[in-house]
Amino acid sequence: MNKNDVFSVPAFPCRHCGASVTHEFADLGLTPLCQTQIAPARFNQAERYFPLQAYVCSACWLVQLRDCISSADVFTDDYPYFSSFSASWLAHAKAYVDEMVERLQLGSDSLVMELASNDGYLLRHFKPHGVPVLGVEPSRSVADAAIALGIPTEIRFFGRDTATDLRARYGAADLIAGNNVLAHVPDINDFVAGVQIALKPQGTVTFEFPHLLNLMQQNQFDTIYHEHFSYLSLHAVRAVFRTAGLDIYDVRKLSTHGGSLRVFGQLAGAGRPVTDQVAAVLAEEAQAGLLDVKTYGGFAEQARATKRDILDFLIQARRQGKRVAGYGAPGKGNTLLNYCGIGTDLIDFTVDANPAKQHTFAPGSRIPIYPPDHIRETKPDYLFILPWNLKEEIMAQTAYIREWGGQWVTPIPTPKVWSEPAVRA
Structure with a gap:
């Protein structure tokens, strides 16, 4: 037996075609559910963490998570995404x-x-x-x-x-x-x-x-x-x-x-x-190789490399005495924060326009979430945009940070600092 066999994860059936799925696409570790917010009264209570691992089916090419939660765990009566x-x-x-x-x-x-x-x-x-x-x-x-x-x-x-x-x-x-x-x-x-x-x-x-x-x-x-x-x-x-x-x-x-x-x-x-x-x-x-299982094998290292780049940027900002605040508390942002191990040691707080998320804490990272006005009150040096897919909209809404020399940061595909608002091509 190969010494690594003891660490292999058992195959599971594809959620579409039923074929045996064995090829890992990405392993983002253990994370809490990303669309949950932590109320102040629950700050010191434990959270549930689940494996976040994606695999590809080489029969039908569906990339998928292994079953570990149900829809009812996610889409609850107080689901906060509007x-x-x-x-x-x-x-x-x-x-x-x-x-x-x-x-x-x-x-x-x-x-x-x-x-x-x-x-x-x-x-x-x-x-x-x-x-x-x-x-x-x-x-x-x-x-x-x-x-x-x-x-x-x-x-x-x-x-x-x-x-x-x-x-x-x-x-x-x-x-x-x-x-x-x-x-x-x-x-x-x-x-x-x-x-x-x-x-x-x-x-x-x-x-x-x-x-x-x-x-x-x-x-x-x-x-x-x-x-x-x-x-x-x-x-x-x-x-x-x-x-x-x-x-x-x-x-x-x-x-x-x-x-x-x-x-x-x-x-x-x-x-x-x-x-x-x-x-x-x-x-x-x-x-692009999406019908070749080998193509999927390199994605995990891409994610790890970007994680290191993000941490390098945030650590250097801290060492230079810069303040970093987040913008947004989306699901993708919580995945990024937890996978990279980012907490209030690197990002002071984040803000969100959704009242259901304000005055709570992000899951896992326990970063506090404030209304957007908190940016003007605290004047951070960098605004770290977690919903990077909305960067043009967010930069336009927060153009005032340039009044004190503030800049924006987008983390994906790699960390990038913006001195001027982005404009959609």
């Missing part, structure tokens, strides 16, 4: 709605269903068009916010059983939308099979998700966290769709979340022609 706190994300949602209303000719006799509809950030934009909508959202905290806006919302998890019930009660949907939800479901087969049940014969489903190719090329290791059970390429999503009786007929590259894909799907045999863009993205993935 989509509407990002102005750029709201604008993205409105642009999508306007396009889909025209492209699919949606009207008062149509039905749009959104899966993981959150606080109504997207469905609200269908109101001016007079298009009926239905949200499906498992977390009561954000669902209640949508309901308060007059958006019908079912507070439940989606899958075959839910789809069957909703179709019987509301009818089939002309459009089913899911933004950044496909990665969040542990039983991806049941979830996508529900789409096949709930969709009209000539209906369209769109899913947006961070593209695995960008994650790897841009070293976005902090987007790996327990809420994300899967990490998706077009090859992997096409396989999942086909199993559920769905075909992808179009795909679009997006700049959101560090580089995403929006796929357009239909029932198998529905007849829409497949665009050339589908073949182009599949070819790009193949050219």
Whole structure:
């Protein structure tokens, strides 16, 4: 027996195809759930930590976490992520709605269903068009916010059983939308099979998700966290769709979340022609090596190298007497803080526009979270942007830090200091 065999992790079945999964993609150690906040009264209480390890299936190319938590552990009644706190994300949602209303000719006799509809950030934009909508959202905290806006919302998890019930009660949907939800479901087969049940014969489903190719090329290791059970390429999503009786007929590259894909799907045999863009993205993935298991083996060292670079920057800043504050308390930020072992010894505090996160502590790191005004009050030398995918929006909102010589720092793909606000290309 090889001396290293004793340390090998047992194989497990792929959550899509059932093949034996053995190839590790990334190991970020033990971390707490990243979308939890620690109330002051719980500061001295223990937290639960879970392994954060991603693997790739060499049969269907789905990158995935080993099962260690359930959706109910993550999407609780007090789930704190509200989509509407990002102005750029709201604008993205409105642009999508306007396009889909025209492209699919949606009207008062149509039905749009959104899966993981959150606080109504997207469905609200269908109101001016007079298009009926239905949200499906498992977390009561954000669902209640949508309901308060007059958006019908079912507070439940989606899958075959839910789809069957909703179709019987509301009818089939002309459009089913899911933004950044496909990665969040542990039983991806049941979830996508529900789409096949709930969709009209000539209906369209769109899913947006961070593209695995960008994650790897841009070293976005902090987007790996327990809420994300899967990490998706077009090859992997096409396989999942086909199993559920769905075909992808179009795909679009997006700049959101560090580089995403929006796929357009239909029932198998529905007849829409497949665009050339589908073949182009599949070819790009193949050219980049996403159909070769060896390609996935180097990602872990990329993450470790960036971890060292981030720590080098923060330690040097401290040694020079500089104050560093964070901006944002997103899931990706908490993954980064915990993986790198960053606490208040290196970052004094962070701020967040979401009132549900303010005056609490970040999980694991116990970094305090304040309202954004705390930046003006304390005048840090560096503002460390944890939701780096929103850097243009955040830099524009905090341009005032230049009054005292403040600068911004983005950690991904490698640490970078900005003296002037970034402008989206």
